[in-house]
Amino acid sequence: MRTILSCLIHANSNRWLLSLVVLLFILPACRKVDDHKNLVEAQPWLADEYPLGGTYGQFEWKYPQVMVVGDTAILIGKLFAGKPGSEIRVGDVPVKLIDHIEVDPNKQYTNYGLPYEIMDVVRFVVTKEMGLGASRPVTVTANGNTVSGPAVAVQEFAQSAGKTDTTLIVDQLAHWLPANAGAFSSNGYALVRSIHCDKTGNIWFDNQLGINQVTGGQVNNIFKAGDQLKDDQGAAITLKQVLGSAISFDGSTLFFSIENTEPSIDTAANYIFRLCKMDVATRNITTINRTLVKKGTVALSEDGSPYQGNVDHLKVVAMFLNTDVQNNLFYTNYYAPGDVANAHTDWETAISSGTINTEAYGKNLMIICRLDITGRVKVLMSAPYFYDMKPSYTTPGEHVVSSIYLLDPSGRYVYGFANFADSRTLTLQYDIQQEAVVATVKSPYGLFAFRSYDTIPATKYTGTLVLPVDWGSFIYALNNVMPQSDGSMLGILGGSLYSFNIQTLGVYCYAGVENGNNAPAPGQNKLTGKAKWVDFSHAVLIGQDKTNAVYYCNGYADYTNGVDFYKLHPVKH
Numbered sequence: 001m002r003t004i005l006s007c008l009i010h011a012n013s014n015r016w017l018l019s020l021v022v023l024l025f026i027l028p029a030c031r032k033v034d035d036h037k038n039l040v041e042a043q044p045w046l047a048d049e050y051p052l053g054g055t056y057g058q059f060e061w062k063y064p065q066v067m068v069v070g071d072t073a074i075l076i077g078k079l080f081a082g083k084p085g086s087e088i089r090v091g092d093v094p095v096k097l098i099d100h101i102e103v104d105p106n107k108q109y110t111n112y113g114l115p116y117e118i119m120d121v122v123r124f125v126v127t128k129e130m131g132l133g134a135s136r137p138v139t140v141t142a143n144g145n146t147v148s149g150p151a152v153a154v155q156e157f158a159q160s161a162g163k164t165d166t167t168l169i170v171d172q173l174a175h176w177l178p179a180n181a182g183a184f185s186s187n188g189y190a191l192v193r194s195i196h197c198d199k200t201g202n203i204w205f206d207n208q209l210g211i212n213q214v215t216g217g218q219v220n221n222i223f224k225a226g227d228q229l230k231d232d233q234g235a236a237i238t239l240k241q242v243l244g245s246a247i248s249f250d251g252s253t254l255f256f257s258i259e260n261t262e263p264s265i266d267t268a269a270n271y272i273f274r275l276c277k278m279d280v281a282t283r284n285i286t287t288i289n290r291t292l293v294k295k296g297t298v299a300l301s302e303d304g305s306p307y308q309g310n311v312d313h314l315k316v317v318a319m320f321l322n323t324d325v326q327n328n329l330f331y332t333n334y335y336a337p338g339d340v341a342n343a344h345t346d347w348e349t350a351i352s353s354g355t356i357n358t359e360a361y362g363k364n365l366m367i368i369c370r371l372d373i374t375g376r377v378k379v380l381m382s383a384p385y386f387y388d389m390k391p392s393y394t395t396p397g398e399h400v401v402s403s404i405y406l407l408d409p410s411g412r413y414v415y416g417f418a419n420f421a422d423s424r425t426l427t428l429q430y431d432i433q434q435e436a437v438v439a440t441v442k443s444p445y446g447l448f449a450f451r452s453y454d455t456i457p458a459t460k461y462t463g464t465l466v467l468p469v470d471w472g473s474f475i476y477a478l479n480n481v482m483p484q485s486d487g488s489m490l491g492i493l494g495g496s497l498y499s500f501n502i503q504t505l506g507v508y509c510y511a512g513v514e515n516g517n518n519a520p521a522p523g524q525n526k527l528t529g530k531a532k533w534v535d536f537s538h539a540v541l542i543g544q545d546k547t548n549a550v551y552y553c554n555g556y557a558d559y560t561n562g563v564d565f566y567k568l569h570p571v572k573h
Contacts, residue, residue, distance in 0.1 A: 042143035044086075046077040047119065050103075056123065066153045067126040067136075068546055070199060072098065075149075079120040080142035087141045088122065091130035091154060097122050130154050132325070156199065156249060156325040157409070157485035158548050164453035167570045168511050168531035173203075173551075176212070176219040177562025183209065185559040189354030192540065192556040192563055194244050194321065195479070198251035199546040203553075203565060206245040208354030211256060214565050222254070222278075229260075231276065231287045237262050241352060243273070246321035246329065247280075249409070254278040255288075255329050257318040259352075266292055271348060273317045275331075288371075289316045291335060293347075298338035303393045304365050307333075308377045316377075317364075319351065320404060324411025329371040330380075332403045336364040337393070356556065357474040359383075359403050363392050366403040368416065370432065380430060381405065381416045398430055398437065402471045408483045409544065413438075415483065417471040425471045429502050439503050443469045448500055448507035454514045459521060459532075461514035465507050467500050468493050478556050482541035485548055495520030495537045497550075497568075511550075511568055512536050527554075531568060539566075 049062045056074060067073050067090070080086040081100040088095045100122045130136055131154060138149040176191075178184065184191055184207070195205035203214035210224035223229065229237040237260045245256040255277050261267055270292040278285045289311050304315055318331035336347045342363045350360035359366065361384065368381040382397035384390075398416060406415035412433065418426040418440075429439040447464040454460040468491045469481055481491040489500040496512025511531040513521035520535045527534065542551040549569035555561055 043145050044078050044080055044140040044142040044147050046075060046079075046138070046140060046147070046149040050076045050119070050121075052103075052121070055101075055103075055121070063150060064152055065150075066155060066159050067130075068158050069126050069128050069130075069132075069154065069156050070546055071126050072123050073126050074121065074123050075138075076103075076119055076121050077140070078117055079122060079140055081120045081122050083142060085142065085144070088124070089137070089139045089141075090126070090152065091133075091136040093127070093130045095122075095124040097124050099123050126154060128156075132156065155485075157544065157546055160484070160486035160488075160548055162486065163451075164509050164511075164514075165570055166453075166532070168568055169571055170511075170526075170528045170531055170534045171567050171569070172528050173565040173567055174214050174217050174219055175562060175564050176214070180209075181559045181562075184354075187354060190356050190478070190557050191559070192478070192553060193354065193356055194246070195540065195542050195553065196245075196247050196322070197543040197545060197551045198247050199249050200251060201545040201549065201551065201567065202247070202251055203542060203551060204245065204247040204254065205553075206242045206256070208241050208352070211242055211245050211254070223256075229285060231274075231285045233287065235262060235287070237274065241354075243317070243351060244319045244321040244331065246323045248323050248327050249325045250327070252280055253327065254280055255321055255323065257321060257331070269295055271295060271344075275311075275316050275318045288312075288375075289314065289318075291315045291317060293317065293336050293344060294338045296343045297340055299340065300338075301340045302337035304335050304337035305393075307365070307367060307395050308369070308379050311371055311375050311377050314377055317351065320368075322407040324407065325409055326411055327373055328411055330405070330407050330414065331369055331371070332405070333365050333367045333369050334360045334403070336360075336362070339363050355475070356478040357404055365393060365395060366391060367395050367397060368400075368403060368405050368414065370414075380414055380432065386419050398428065400428065401425075402474065404471070404474050406481065406483050406489075408487065409485050410487075413483070413487070415489075417469065419471065425469050427467060427469050427502070441467055441502050441505070443467050448505050451506060451508045452514060453508065459513045459515055461509065461517065465493060465498060465500075465517060467491060467502075479541040479552075480539075482543070485544050490541060490550070492536055492539055492541070493517040495524050495535045497536050497539070527564075528566070534568075 052058045052061045103119050134153045135151040136154045140147050189208045192205045193207045197203045211222040213220050227239045240259045243257040247254050257275050259273050273291045274287050275289040276285050276287050315335040316333050317335045320332040322330045336344045347360055347362050347364050366383040367379045369377050369379050371377050379397040381400045382395040383400045383403040385399040386401045400416040401419040402417045414430045416428045425443045427441050428437045431438045450465055452460055484490050491498055494517045496516040497510040498507050499510040500507045513524045516524050524533050524535050538554045539552040540556050553563050553565045555563045
């Protein structure tokens with residue numbers, strides 16, 4: 001019995017030993033499976049697309065290729081949002097979530113009995129700190145794991161359609177006729193001399209007698225001639241006349257150039273000019289540069305140098321102000337150096353004309369400059385180089401015929417104008433980063449190939465078009481061309497707006513009737529409504545907001561009817 005029992009025990013011992021050996025192999029494998037399962041479950045990931053069914057106003061969400069500063073972006077996936085140690089970064093900057101919800105795909109789909117994972121939907125505001133550029137990295141970190149999503153473009157403007165948008169409409173925003181219109185008409189001052197908009201569509205404009213803002217359907221005066229101002233140094237300033245202004249794209253800073261008087265010993269013998277900036281929220285004013293120009297002759301002539309460097313070391317009389325999306329300021333410097341024979345009376349008359357696109361020719365600088373956010377000034381272009389005419393002073397920069405220029409909103413390109421022997425205009429696209437001209441087009445001989453999107457024979461256009469730029473006619477046309485956020489140029493021909501690409505020499509109808517390029521087409525006589533039938537022949541182009549809506553006005557010198565402000569934008573569905 002013991003022997004049988006011993007055998008049974010031995011046999012069972014062999015079985016137990018075999019089982020133990022098997023378990024020694026199986027258990028680690030199970031642990032590996034479990035570990036892998038845990039790793040997979042702990043791994044974050046980003047979705048390519050997801051049907052939101054109307055949540056946040058979206059039905060079919062897709063991973064964004066472009067993010068616009070100030071907009072609310074959405075990302076979806078297994079993000080572990082809210083869990084300690086979890087983080088989403090765009091451009092290596094942690095995003096600040098404004099909300100987070102979970103969605104359950106199992107409520108919408110079946111997977112043959114296998115459950116889908118609960119997914120996270122997060123929203124955050126895109127900021128400039130994420131970095132502007134075409135390839136900003138996107139990463140998600142959770143449970144010690146970091147994964148990367150497709151890089152996105154972060155930009156100040158929405159993506160351009162790049163073709164005719166048939167949904168565009170025009171709305172009137174405001175009307176303005178100043179109470180002192182007689183003061184403008186009697187002096188020949190334009191009601192609008194320079195004009196810009198910020199990213200939310202607020203419009204800022206100036207004339208010789210003041211600076212105004214258009215917001216909420218109202219026109220509000222910011223400063224006017226005769227106002228008493230105080231700057232950061234406590235200086236008591238009386239505004240004599242405005243020479244120019246520009247609002248930053250984010251709407252936070254107003255730059256302006258003025259002639260002023262002040263209780264100073266400098267007042268009697270000098271014209272006093274200031275380049276200033278104002279914090280829009282607080283209305284605090286900072287003087288960037290204060291410059292004196294002699295009212296009479298001097299014993300020893302000067303040349304106005306230095307022309308570039310720290311702005312507080314320069315002599316600056318700024319006009320034609322513009323800003324880019326990085327808050328760099330561009331302007332033309334018309335400073336008149338002291339001269340043994342020239343008392344600057346003609347120069348003062350020129351800068352005080354109050355008319356559009358007035359350039360001061362004479363014994364003065366005519367240099368197009370860029371003031372960066374660190375306070376450094378660089379000369380980009382120098383004028384006037386015209387036939388045998390050369391500037392009174394040898395100054396740096398690309399040689400151009402005119403001190404008027406156009407600015408690409410991104411700040412990458414400045415457009416200047418040179419001259420041919422036949423007096424035709426050569427538009428130069430100057431790359432600030434490369435410090436070189438990268439493209440040119442000659443008007444009116446620079447033909448652009450037209451691309452039509454109209455299927456109606458009566459309004460369709462075929463052929464070529466020319467860029468409507470003539471430096472000799474600037475005094476007759478205010479802002480009839482405007483650089484766009486996508487690098488193209490918006491121009492008015494006849495009754496319509498056309499988008500010109502200088503580098504590819506292509507053009508399409510942006511708004512209006514395609515064949516309205518010589519004059520408004522039949523039926524193209526509206527002021528508002530469907531953009532195809534709006535007459536743009538008298539439009540003064542202002543700028544674009546962050547959605548790429550275009551702003552313009554009519555009546556910049558209409559002393560009887562005043563100025564009307566408009567917005568050209570897609571229909572909201």
